[in-house]
């Protein structure tokens with residue numbers, strides 16, 4: 001079983017804040033991390049390899065410093081890594097990103113299963129996975145919380161929906177995106193960490209892929225950011241302070257006057 | 263030539279762009295901004311803040327041919343088990359507004375088996391046309407045929423805008439359809455407006471965990487496609503005067519219906535409490551509750567008010583309550599009449615999930631907690647004192 005896991009480096013959005021005075025992003029000390037959902041995809045790939053044999057390749061499209069997350073993937077135990085990096089990819093939206101990743105996966109060849117995270121926390125779109133599947137002409141099962149069965153030919157997975165889950169069977173090759181209920185990602189072993197330090201990270205540029213230039217990066221992106229702004233600041237409403245009994249008295253008066261609960 | 267350029271003649275090296283860049287791609291060297299093209303994603307934040315218009319983003323883009331033939335606003339009318347999902351009515355509400363602004367028609371796409379009867383409800387809520395694909399093979403939602411049929415309809419009838427719910431179904435379907443069509447798709451929009459001058463769709467959505475808002479354009483491709491989360495837009499009202507519209511049947515071909523996946527079974531998981539996305543009153547608890555047992559206090563208050571219990575991610579991550587109750591960016595979006603928080607600080611990721619509630623009431627002992635900025639009523643004090651008193655007073659009536 002040859003598995004490709006698509007992973008992405010993202011800013012740790014928990015740390016990103018707005019400077020209330022200048023209304024700009026404060027990004028001092030904001031670390032770049034491996035997209036949390038993608039660690040579950042990596043773990044799932046490793047578990048499948050342990051069962052069925054084969055190789056796991058971690059792929060990312062990003063700037064040169066994105067190789068850090070590929071090293072992290074090596075430390076968890078993936079066999080191969082691949083950094084897809086070129087200035088021509090800058091400004092890619094989900095369509096151009098999924099096109100580029102699909103072309104890279106085609107070049108890797110003989111891929112049976114592609115795993116993605118549910119979404120990347122910088123954009124939260126969850127669109128790249130299905131996009132890759134369509135570019136490759138393969139089926140998908142997204143938001144998977146459990147892979148029940150997997151063989152060389154097919155897989156059966158539970159996919160989360162609003163009212164519970166759907167059990168879906170798919171032929172392979174297929175693309176699967178995973179949610180965090182699926183597993184508990186392993187911590188890197190000491191040997192893994194050593195391997196990560198020494199790993200050679202292969203880099204493919206646009207010239208290495210059979211791509212149409214016009215479909216890459218900003219140029220190949222139908223959508224682009226027109227404007228970025230801070231959410232309007234709220235000032236707050238009535239505030240009640242003092243002893244608990246006084247607070248509740250004053251508040252209950254408002255409740256009655258404004259019929260809040262009726 | 264690169265897509266982004268600093269105009270060195272006018273740049274003063276003020277450094278505002280350095281601060282604005284989310285990717286640390288800009289430095290000031292010899293009083294002139296320098297952009298590291300490896301890090302730059304061309305997001306445009308720097309262009310917006312530059313007081314001297316000294317940064318330019320320039321990309322040659324051509325409008326796709328025949329763009330002007332695209333007319334009309336479409337919504338995908340999600341149905342499950344023969345029931346229209348209310349997100350479809352919310353899309354009709356947004357769609358009516360957009361169709362009016364574009365002086366065009368509003369249509370709904372309905373896919374399923376024996377669902378023709380559902381068209382009436384769509385007409386009543388403002389749809390002028392309903393495109394119907396009805397076939398036994400479409401009884402269960404299935405990615406491949408649904409996406410192929412939707413994409414086929416778009417190719418044939420050329421709508422300028424297509425909206426879909428950001429639901430489990432929508433998020434599987436619509437990126438497949440958009441990719442097949444080679445057009446743009448914007449996820450989780452909270453604002454959809456028509457640009458008065460250009461007629462393009464301005465698609466506004468939170469980014470970076472809700473810390474900033476971004477307005478996205480799809481200027482040169484059609485259709486412009488977007489998803490909207492459940493409970494973000496107001497439902498279209500029923501207009502009893504509208505008794506019908508045009509029903510356009512489409513016959514899916516065997517190729518359309520081909521699929522390599524199959525739903526074997528649907529597992530229903532009833533939540534133990536009322537579904538929070540539908541509740542009128544929600545009482546949400548956070549880390550300030552300290553233990554799982556203390557959630558009982560909230561359950562009591564919720565029961566007294568006839569509401570549901572929600573939670574912050576901190577409370578869910580601590581294992582005090584299950585994920586189905588989580589409100590926020592990675593949880594549910596809610597829009598109740600009254601949203602009460604107890605022991606929640608009001609992180610932006612929580613606020614994006616509840617800030618469109620009609621009335622927000624916050625209980626927190628820290629007067630500086632950001633939740634108070636979002637709240638209509640702020641109760642500054644210990645929740646373990648305030649909530650029992652509140653319950654007592656509510657019981658008295």
Ligand SMILES: Cc1cc2nc3c(=O)[nH]c(=O)nc-3n(C[C@H](O)[C@H](O)[C@H](O)COP(=O)(O)OP(=O)(O)OC[C@H]3O[C@@H](n4cnc5c(N)ncnc54)[C@H](O)[C@@H]3O)c2cc1C
Pocket residue numbers: 012013014015121471547548549550551573574575576577588589590591592593594604605606607608609610611612615625626627628631643644645646
């Ligand atoms: C990518 C991403 C996605 C996220 N998605 C979500 C999401 O969907 N939903 C979400 O909620 N969060 C989300 N978060 C997490 C979010 O950033 C916050 O960490 C979280 O909301 C904090 O939860 P809290 O307010 O319960 O805890 P805290 O921030 O620890 O706040 C606890 C509050 O309780 C108060 N308190 C303590 N004791 C008492 C008392 N006795 N009486 C009264 N008040 C008391 C304190 O003053 C404090 O303000 C996300 C984060 C990231 C990075």
Ligand SMILES: Nc1ncnc2c1ncn2[C@@H]1O[C@H](COP(=O)(O)O)[C@@H](O)[C@H]1O
Pocket residue numbers: 006007008035037038041059060061062094097101115116117118119120121123124125126127128129
């Ligand atoms: N630049 C990228 N490189 C590799 N994988 C990516 C990239 N962008 C997105 N992905 C994958 O697609 C998933 C969904 O991302 P998104 O559509 O951006 O929310 C992520 O969890 C990754 O698995």
